[in-house]
Amino acid sequence: MTMRGVKWHSGGMRVLLTCDECCAELPFDVQKKAGAFNGRAAFTVSKAFGRFARSKGWVQFDGTKHLCPRCTRRRHGADPKPKPIEEKTMVQKTEAKQALRQPSQEQRGDIIEMLVLTYDRKAKRYKGADTDKTVAEAVGTWCLPGWVTEIRERDFGPTSGNEEIEAIRAEIAAVQADCAERAAVLGKRLDAVCAAIGPRAARI
Ligand SMILES: [Zn+2]
CATH class of the missing domain: 1.20.890 (cAMP-dependent Protein Kinase, Chain A)
Structure with a gap:
């Protein structure tokens, strides 16, 4: 049992009950001089403290351990610990953010210019070793390959293959x-x- 007494400012006793899971503390002040504590008084105080703790939602389990109300709820699955944000969710969020980004007018113009140079409309594929990605890299300034794909598919040709x-x-x-x-x-x-x-x- 993690119950301990500490001296209280006005000469009485403050008993602290510590949660065995999260170390939350529940103080209980005993209006009695420390010297007056005998076996009987200690018993009465501990009973009173037990009632007080229960009234505050603290639960005793396994005969010795105590849980604060939050940990009790968590133990019953009602108040689960917040799940750590998964990496996958972060990636999805980043992708969603990037999907919202749109090319500027200048970037759009640059992409079209690059596609005119690199895409073979008759063969419906890139010339040489170019791809949507290399075109995006050539345009630079945070150009996304997805923008190139979109513009290429709409205005140039369906396949992203190349020579x-x-x-x-x-x-x-x-x-x-x-x-x-x-x-x-x-x-x-x-x-x-x-x-x-x-x-x-x-x-x-
Ligand atoms: Zn707790």
Whole structure:
């Protein structure tokens, strides 16, 4: 039990009950001279203090510990601790804030100028290795890639791909075709060798 007596200014006793969870204190003043405390008086005081604490919403549990009203409510789930703000929520908030930001007239003009230079309207993709992001970076001054996406989709073309992506895709296709061809040649060689050895080679 975390109950302790402290000397009170007018010579009486102040008993402090401490919450075992949050260390909140409940003072109870005993109008008696410290010297007059005998077993019987202490018993009476502790009973009175118990009644006083209960009337203030304090709860005793496990026979020894005390909880203040707030911690009691929290223990019953009625007054839960505020949840720490999750990082995800922060990110969402930041994104929401950025979504509200709009490009200035000057930025809009710069984005369009950059798109004229970098976007191939006929092929419906960027020239070279440009993307919405590189255009936004070129415009600078806090330009968001989302603004470029919006303007590009409305006034230029639907895809954000570029020449580089197409070139890599073509190279992958060429490598795959080449590999298939070489594998076919090796397969034929293997068949020829196996045929020369006879039926035993089929197990290899
Ligand atoms: Zn408490």
